[in-house]
Amino acid sequence: MNMHRRVITLVALALASVSPAPAFAQGPVVLRIADAKTRVVVEREIARAAARGLPLQPLIAKAMEGVTKQATGERIQVAVSLLAKRLEQARVLLAPSTSVAELTSGADALAIGVPGTMLKQIRAAWPVERSVAMPLDVLTELVARRIPAQHALEQITALMARGATPSQIASLGSSVQADVAAGLAPDAALDVRARGVMSLLPSPAAAAASAPSGRRQP
Amino acid sequence: MSREVDRLIERVRSTLREAPEAVPDPRLVAQLLSAVWASPKPSMLRRWLDAWRVPAFSAVTATVVAGLALFAGFVTRGVIGERPAPEPLAASGPQTGEFPVQFAAATTIDEAAPVLTQFVLNDAKAERVSLVGDFNDWSGAATPLTRLDSGVWTVSVPLPAGRQVYAFLIDGTFLTADPRAPKSGDADYGREGSVVMVFPR
Numbered sequence: 001m002n003m004h005r006r007v008i009t010l011v012a013l014a015l016a017s018v019s020p021a022p023a024f025a026q027g028p029v030v031l032r033i034a035d036a037k038t039r040v041v042v043e044r045e046i047a048r049a050a051a052r053g054l055p056l057q058p059l060i061a062k063a064m065e066g067v068t069k070q071a072t073g074e075r076i077q078v079a080v081s082l083l084a085k086r087l088e089q090a091r092v093l094l095a096p097s098t099s100v101a102e103l104t105s106g107a108d109a110l111a112i113g114v115p116g117t118m119l120k121q122i123r124a125a126w127p128v129e130r131s132v133a134m135p136l137d138v139l140t141e142l143v144a145r146r147i148p149a150q151h152a153l154e155q156i157t158a159l160m161a162r163g164a165t166p167s168q169i170a171s172l173g174s175s176v177q178a179d180v181a182a183g184l185a186p187d188a189a190l191d192v193r194a195r196g197v198m199s200l201l202p203s204p205a206a207a208a209a210s211a212p213s214g215r216r217q218p
Numbered sequence: 219m220s221r222e223v224d225r226l227i228e229r230v231r232s233t234l235r236e237a238p239e240a241v242p243d244p245r246l247v248a249q250l251l252s253a254v255w256a257s258p259k260p261s262m263l264r265r266w267l268d269a270w271r272v273p274a275f276s277a278v279t280a281t282v283v284a285g286l287a288l289f290a291g292f293v294t295r296g297v298i299g300e301r302p303a304p305e306p307l308a309a310s311g312p313q314t315g316e317f318p319v320q321f322a323a324a325t326t327i328d329e330a331a332p333v334l335t336q337f338v339l340n341d342a343k344a345e346r347v348s349l350v351g352d353f354n355d356w357s358g359a360a361t362p363l364t365r366l367d368s369g370v371w372t373v374s375v376p377l378p379a380g381r382q383v384y385a386f387l388i389d390g391t392f393l394t395a396d397p398r399a400p401k402s403g404d405a406d407y408g409r410e411g412s413v414v415m416v417f418p419r
Contacts, residue, residue: 058352060355061352061355061356062406064355064356064357065350065352065356065406065407066406066407067356068350068356068357068358068387068393069356069393069404069407069409071406071407075406075407078406079406079407082406083406101330101378101380105380105381108381111405112403131330133379133380134379134380134418137380137381137415138381138415140381141381141413141415144400144402144403144413145400165418166379166418167417167418167419170379170380170415170416170417170418171417173381173415174415174417177400177413177415180400181400
């Protein structure tokens with residue numbers, strides 16, 4: 001009896017000290033979707049994604065975007081399902097990266113038509129411990145401004161190889177945005193802005209000398 | 219009474235003195251020790267549990283102990299506790315001469331740290347305007363804009379670095395892109411929004 005009481009006390013203390021956060025984090029997702037049928041279908045889709053180990057936040061956001069945009073239930077379900085597939089593709093292409101930001105950026109790039117092989121090339125351009133979310137976001141943005149994906153990839157990976165920071169790569173995307181809005185041809189805008197960022201970077205020899213060991217070149 | 223007790227004690231003593239001295243049988247001792255050594259040893263867990271004394275809890279004590287354990291669990295997992303205070307801000311001005319304007323936290327070195335970004339919409343007729351995007355799950359209630367005397371609506375929100383797609387929700391129903399920012403496509407729902415590149419600091 002005494003032994004039982006000890007064991008029960010130990011188990012209760014262990015449960016009390018470890019259970020709260022996981023219980024909140026992994027509980028079933030409940031979406032604020034008025035249509036019950038749509039809600040059930042979308043929640044099931046998200047539960048399937050959770051079982052595959054995919055990040056849930058982008059899927060929830062996609063579902064709620066559909067609600068705010070007053071899309072039909074069927075359309076919301078299709079959008080969430082397609083995003084789950086893209087996230088899964090991105091996870092394979094960007095391995096070993098598993099951060100939500102990188103997977104989301106990879107999925108966005110795939111959605112806009114960037115080939116999967118380019119995601120691999122972006123991943124290979126920086127060491128694995130360094131997030132490639134920003135280069136992927138800029139690639140997506142440049143393709144959205146009607147720059148051919150191959151051209152955009154070459155400029156971005158060149159900057160990455162020369163040691164450009166995420167902020168400098170972001171400035172490339174932002175500057176090209178502004179130039180295109182001002183009427184400059186997208187390709188020309190990319191070339192001139194990439195040249196500008198490149199001029200701020202150390203020479204290739206200096207970049208290679210300062211690169212950490214084990215760094216992979218594109 | 220006391221004298222009778224003393225006499226009884228004396229009789230017991232004398233009887234014991236006269237009894238032969240008890241010498242243990244070596245064979246019995248050997249058998250006993252063999253039996254003890256042959257018995258299975260308790261496991262480490264059993265010995266630890268035997269050594270660990272659990273006081274008999276009253277219902278109130280047990281409730282208090284469970285409450286403290288739960289509290290400790292919540293605190294250690296970050297569910298309860300102080301949120302880190304926001305860092306002091308240093309206005310850096312517009313990045314591209316376009317809206318939204320971004321402000322950098324003065325000491326931020328983390329690439330993933332949110333960056334305060336200002337959004338502006340000029341719509342004097344609107345009664346309510348809110349900002350929606352992936353960063354707030356497209357919730358029309360999460361990020362309302364403030365109306366200035368000039369009729370311009372504005373809000374500054376911390377956003378993660380990278381490409382952010384957003385839109386304005388006017389009067390709770392009308393969704394519109396930012397007229398000052400590049401447009402984003404929307405293959406999923408066919409309602410394009412706007413794009414801002416948030417710079418890491």
